Amino acid sequence: VRKTGFTLAPEAGSDRLRSVINKGITEEDLLENARAVYSAGWRLIKLYFMIGLPTETMEDVERIVEISREVKRQGKWAGSGGDVNVSVSSFVPKPHTPFQWEPQISEEEIVEKQRYLRPALKKKKLIMKWQDASLSGLEGVFARGDRRLSRLLIEAHRLGCRFDGWWEHFDRSKWGEAFENTGIEPTFYHRRRELDEPLPWDHIDCGVRREFLLAEREAALAGAPTPDCRAGECTGCGVCDFEEIKLRLNEPVPFGTFACQPPPQEASELAQKIRIRFEKLGRMRYLSHLEMLTLFIRAVGRARIPMRYSQGFHPHPKFSFATALSVGIESHAEYMDMEVDSGFSAQALKEALNATLPEGVRVLEAEIVPIKSPALSVIMERVRYRVTLPESLAVELPAKVAAFLALESSPLRREKKGKVVEFDLRHQLSELSADGCVLEMLVGRGKPVEFASAILGLPADAFKDARLEKLEVLFAPAPEELPVAC
Ligand code: SF4
Structure with missing residues (x-):
């Protein structure tokens, strides 16, 4: 595998904030790792940060710039002149976590922090990637949503929203309209939840006890770390029953090897x-x-x-x-x-x-x-297909087949991803027969539904209940390359 980008995820800019999120790595650890990565031959390190974490101040955000610059410097010291890409996403509180009660920062605050970071990182010759604030806002609504959101979802779909996780498809004005039409207020879902407030996901038991989450939240806000139970003591999160469900740890993989790697290539x-x-x-x-x-x-x-x-x-x-x-x-x-x-x-x-x-x-x-x-x-030349039609479509099938075979030409125009393809179905057809409800055809180019559609004079979606089977492929003969028997 070529050494392209190596990803490190400090998540927060300062040691203080990393303690809050129990990240368990210090700035020193990060820089040491960066040096090791550059020394091992990687030229690009991708750093992942979040803005909007609980207790975050502007100082923590400024630290993202400083620590990223320090990581870049490690490349120079390691002699590889390393590059750094900085990816900054927005924190979205999630159910069943110690931060499930915390508020999500507003879209305005996200934009404000992004506006600070972009030029500051650019000045240090660091490339920044970020997530659209409205998309984070929407993610925050659904992350801690309730049953009322089904109305919103249906309305957004009715307005034409599709594939919204891809920014090029995300249409914030349509979502704004959907919120307005349903009377749903996004800030209701972004707000701080009271500790005694019933939460929409309370009835789902994922193993971790509520008391544990509350204690973890308190420890997090005080910046007190919780040790990793894989290396230290059990802190009683509630997942294990120590009989059927317990930690099963693999032996550590020695540095420089991979748990799963393709076998080395030979001649x-x-x-x-x-x-x-x-x-x-x-x-x-x-x-x-x-x-x-x-x-x-x-x-x-x-x-x-x-x-x-x-x-x-x-x-x-x-x-x-x-x-x-x-x-x-x-x-x-x-x-x-x-x-x-x-x-x-x-x-x-x-x-x-x-x-x-x-x-x-x-x-x-x-x-x-x-x-x-x-x-x-x-070498593929022709394909034989069978189309088994529902009885309602198989009316006067032999006559329609005969009429199609009598045609000299049956042009087809296909449009896909903005490209137009034109060819003649009749010229691509070598054999065609009808038996009861079954059409069988040997064709070059073209899909069985396109042929059925042209033969019966029906739109393609009329064949949604038809059974389509590919029966056989005819290849060009290549006598000098006959298969070796096995
Ligand atoms: S050992 Fe099991 S119960 Fe204890 S903290 Fe780890 S996951 Fe939770």
């Missing part, structure tokens, strides 16, 4: 490529291409398959899919190439994977192919 001639065909059925049809990628990354790890890994910032097991299957389509013919250490048989790979894959995904075939064989996406 490429020691690798081999195994091509698999697998099915994706039932509920698995709702997994996206990226989710399938994650599923296989986890499966090869669990199955302890000796995968080859890519080089670069984040090594990944080397496998490549033939195509990205659209969500909602079941498949009996998904193909993937995997690079593994030579000597690992195709049969062993099939068995190991099938022992760990979830229900609905199963490897049907596995065979060794030449390591330099062309990518599946290059």
Whole structure:
């Protein structure tokens, strides 16, 4: 793994405030760690801070600038001329924590502190990242919210709010309108809670006792640290019953090693490529291409398959899919190439994977192919699909199929992420037949729903109850690259 950014999270600028939040690290610890990180070859340290922590004063905020500059200096002393990125988020009190009764600072105060920090850090040649104050305000409302907020949520959705956690989608004016329309006041949720006030989450037992949280709050406000029970005595938070639930600590991992690391790469001639065909059925049809990628990354790890890994910032097991299957389509013919250490048989790979894959995904075939064989996406030519229609849509199906086959052209225009793609469905169709409620087609480019839609003259969403299956993939013949039998 290349040494990109190393993250350290002091959370607060001063030792005093770090004691309040029981962070357990001093400025000295932080600088020592920064020196060690720069000396070990990292050039960039990312520092995470929060503003608005309980008892915070402007002095604590100013200390963020000073301590960040000190961290940068450690890079110079370590001889690597280190960079520092400073990320500053706003503190949001959370339920089931000692600060669940504390107020959240107002959006105006957040902005004021950000306005102080931005130029002050820039002057020291430090790059600052921060979170939008309105987004923190909204987070604070929902973090300690109650059932009344469901009205707000529905209203915001009605007004068009979506994916609000991504700043580019966050529309503060729509949320403002939603608050106004529902008569909900954000400051009601940001306010200090009385210690004897019933809290909306009181009925949820997460194991930690209320008395413990109150005592912790008192200790925090007095700046008295609570020792970490992994290294010291139990402070009786209430999570453990010391029979079934108790601390289970792993042996410390020696410095410089990793608990989980990809095996070292060997010469490429020691690798081999195994091509698999697998099915994706039932509920698995709702997994996206990226989710399938994650599923296989986890499966090869669990199955302890000796995968080859890519080089670069984040090594990944080397496998490549033939195509990205659209969500909602079941498949009996998904193909993937995997690079593994030579000597690992195709049969062993099939068995190991099938022992760990979830229900609905199963490897049907596995065979060794030449390591330099062309990518599946290059040699893929045609795909056979089956569309099983609900009876209500299958009216006069043979006649509609005949009419479509008689067409010379059936242009399709597809728009995705602002890009327009145009091609002719009729030219992409090699075979088409109808049997009862079932359409079967062999196609080049195009999705089964696009063909069904053109054949039946119905919009795509009319097929939401149809069953879509990928039956077979036809590849271009490559006689010189016939698979080696396993
Ligand atoms: S040992 Fe268990 S009960 Fe004691 S402080 Fe730690 S987590 Fe809480």
